[in-house]
Amino acid sequence: MRVVAGLRDVSVGSGGLVMHGGFFADLLAGLIYFRIRRYPFLPYADAIAPGIGLGVCLTRIGRFMNGCCYGVPCGGFPSASFPPSSPPGRYEQGFALSGLFPSQLLESACGLIILALVLLAGRRKTFDGFLLSLVCVLYAASRFAIDFTRDYGPEERVGMLSHTQVVCIALFAVCGALIVRNLRLPNHPHRLQHAPSG
Numbered sequence: 001m002r003v004v005a006g007l008r009d010v011s012v013g014s015g016g017l018v019m020h021g022g023f024f025a026d027l028l029a030g031l032i033y034f035r036i037r038r039y040p041f042l043p044y045a046d047a048i049a050p051g052i053g054l055g056v057c058l059t060r061i062g063r064f065m066n067g068c069c070y071g072v073p074c075g076g077f078p079s080a081s082f083p084p085s086s087p088p089g090r091y092e093q094g095f096a097l098s099g100l101f102p103s104q105l106l107e108s109a110c111g112l113i114i115l116a117l118v119l120l121a122g123r124r125k126t127f128d129g130f131l132l133s134l135v136c137v138l139y140a141a142s143r144f145a146i147d148f149t150r151d152y153g154p155e156e157r158v159g160m161l162s163h164t165q166v167v168c169i170a171l172f173a174v175c176g177a178l179i180v181r182n183l184r185l186p187n188h189p190h191r192l193q194h195a196p197s198g
Helices: 019-037 041-066 087-094 103-124 130-149 163-184
Strands: none
Touching (some): 041 130, 103 130, 130 163
């Protein structure tokens, strides 16, 4: 079974709009704002953490409809075919491909899974910043795996990995270390004395 993707034949913003850049810029802006206003940053960061998973889900559907961030050649199910005048459509025609892997939809599904897991983890939150760290770990792991299905040129790679996969490794290591460190230190200043019961 194949699907025809893309509501438009013209791709808008097919390059340069990277989630990591916006995410890190938002975090930095939030840190600066909360520092100026003298509000605690981590509890608010945990509050918006589930929205990151939902944002991944919705934006990747948009990427699919826009015809960018497409996957590697893939025949049959679950390949996606794009309008001939779109960038992935021209890619298909130039190489006589039968379809491309719908990497965007796979990442969209992962966004929903991340949303569900973070909401469940919120019931047993043990320290401020846990949910933000968890969503970063889950996103980094899922995006690292999904990137093996994405089409990247040589200029977008570092050896066998994409630039994004390199960022994901760093993000996973840093946030994973923060989770382990906080769970091992019962007297850490950000650790909650009584986890919410539900």
